[in-house]
Amino acid sequence: MKITIIGSGNMGGAIAKGLSQGSIFQANDITCTAQTDETLEKMRHINEAFNLTHDNINAVREADIVVIAVKPWRVQSIIEEIRPALQFDKQIIVSIAAGVTFEQLNGFLTKTTTSKAHVNPVIFRVMPNTAIEVKSSMTFISAYNASQEQIDLLISIFNELGNAILIEERLMEAGTALASSGIAFALRYIRAAIEGGVELGFYPKQAQEIVVHTVKGAIDLLLENKSNPEAEIDKVTTPGGITIKGLNEMELSGFTSAVIRGLKASR
Numbered sequence: 194m195k196i197t198i199i200g201s202g203n204m205g206g207a208i209a210k211g212l213s214q215g216s217i218f219q220a221n222d223i224t225c226t227a228q229t230d231e232t233l234e235k236m237r238h239i240n241e242a243f244n245l246t247h248d249n250i251n252a253v254r255e256a257d258i259v260v261i262a263v264k265p266w267r268v269q270s271i272i273e274e275i276r277p278a279l280q281f282d283k284q285i286i287v288s289i290a291a292g293v294t295f296e297q298l299n300g301f302l303t304k305t306t307t308s309k310a311h312v313n314p315v316i317f318r319v320m321p322n323t324a325i326e327v328k329s330s331m332t333f334i335s336a337y338n339a340s341q342e343q344i345d346l347l348i349s350i351f352n353e354l355g356n357a358i359l360i361e362e363r364l365m366e367a368g369t370a371l372a373s374s375g376i377a378f379a380l381r382y383i384r385a386a387i388e389g390g391v392e393l394g395f396y397p398k399q400a401q402e403i404v405v406h407t408v409k410g411a412i413d414l415l416l417e418n419k420s421n422p423e424a425e426i427d428k429v430t431t432p433g434g435i436t437i438k439g440l441n442e443m444e445l446s447g448f449t450s451a452v453i454r455g456l457k458a459s460r
């Protein structure tokens with residue numbers, strides 16, 4: 194099976210890297226395109242066996258799966274460029290562009306009345322986060338006009354790059370806020386805690402190590418115990434103790450509502 198990734202930036206490059214280390218594709222099954230020589234060179238350093246090109250049209254000809262990984266405002270022009278070479282009866286089109294809907298994608302793909310007009314394209318929206326670089330992405334997948342076999346294939350591909358779940362398109366914006374933007378929110382908590390740790394007397398490097406391992410411990414507890422965060426918090430908060438004082442002070446400063454407001458603003 195062959196896959197072509199149009200746009201080898203942060204996400205496209207990370208997807209190619211992760212897939213080349215997985216079990217479904219060999220590096221030479223993966224074609225990556227980019228605008229600049231520097232980006233192609235970066236990809237060559239990741240794996241010499243990648244097929245690398247500036248030519249988007251030729252890159253999609255032999256592909257079973259075409260991943261569009263350019264910025265959202267470039268999606269339409271990329272689709273218009275590659276459309277003459279696409280074969281809707283054989284290929285799966287994947288867009289990772291945030292906020293670009295199936296309706297828009299289908300419109301861009303089927304705009305002209307060519308011989309393919311009678312075949313509906315199989316389209317997936319896939320929403321990873323930057324942890325895809327280390328194969329630890331929370332990834333959402335929505336399907337349009339796809340068979341169960343194609344859905345299973347996409348889930349297995351992105352499960353190799355972390356944790357993938359199928360959702361209805363109506364939840365895609367919420368999922369993007371919660372996980373794709375959400376990784377930035379989690380990192381901002383970590384940064385804030387490091388700054389607090391420095392104020393409490395640790396050197397920044399030490400503070401970072403402490404906070405990262407503390408957050409990892411919290412995640413391990415939730416994953417291993419399959420518990421609710423509040424149940425784990427209850428184990429920490431000694432009545433009249435110091436933890437509840439800290440939590441209540443954070444809430445007085447709007448911690449929970451700041452997180453919820455941020456998530457809602459990110460949709």
Ligand SMILES: NC(=O)C1=CN([C@@H]2O[C@H](COP(=O)(O)OP(=O)(O)OC[C@H]3O[C@@H](n4cnc5c(N)ncnc54)[C@H](O)[C@@H]3O)[C@@H](O)[C@H]2O)C=CC1
Pocket residue numbers: 199200201202203204205226227228229232249262263264265267271289290291320321322323373
């Ligand atoms: N960065 C993130 O955390 C996430 C991004 N996304 C989506 O992923 C998409 C890509 O985002 P990033 O990787 O962050 O952007 P990026 O800017 O790092 O990557 C885009 C790449 O596309 C290349 N490109 C532009 N025009 C091209 C063309 N005509 N032909 C070939 N390559 C071309 C650019 O040179 C660049 O390398 C966006 O649509 C974004 O909404 C989705 C989830 C998370």
Ligand SMILES: O=C(O)[C@@H]1CCC=N1
Pocket residue numbers: 291369373374
């Ligand atoms: O900020 C953004 O628009 C993109 C989509 C999700 C993460 N980054």
